Amino acid sequence: MSKHGLHRLNKEITQIIFICSIFFFLFYLSGCQTLARKFTRKPKGEPKKEEPVIQPEVYPDVAQGKDELYKDYFTFWESWADELIEFLNEKANSKKQKECAALALDNLIKMRELLKEEKAKSLEPKVIEFAAVKAIVFAGRLISSDYYYLKNKVERIKSMVHRNFAYSRIKQDLKNFNH
Secondary structure, rough: OOOOHHHHHHHHHHHHHHHHHHHHHHHHHHHHOOOHHHHOOOOOOOOOOOOOOOOOOOOOOOOOEEEEEEEEHHHHHHHHHHHHHHHOOOOOOOOOOOHHHHHHHHHHHHHHEEEEEHHHHHHHHHHEEEEEHHHHHHHHHOHHHHHHHHHHHHHHHHHHHHHHHHHHEEEEEEEEOOO
């Protein structure tokens, strides 16, 4: 093939590519929507917000009796105390230690509030001891000996509370009210 023939072939191929490109471009513009709709701006109005459907739940005035409530608080107290004992080490997350200490103390206080005055007074020293443990945990910057001390203290408090304030031992000492 001559130089002139090669030049003419290149020119024809270029024209074919150009015509195909125009067809593809026009086909793309036509698409599924009309050209006018494709190139008009969408309104920037606020998006429509859906209103949540709220169905109020009706709860009874008294969720449970004092016996069940005390059993629950006692179980929660023991669980959080156990978890605190488990997490009282240098490698544990301090947020988790604080959460365990706070929730254990909270449940111990709720147990005390359900007891008659005399029995509540006998639980008070343990509440104060545990509040001191919580304060140390919340202060932070503990060293390994602190963890050992706190772990032993929590175990002693837990053991004494379990021995003297399990539901089977105090059921007659609960206040006379339904929560």
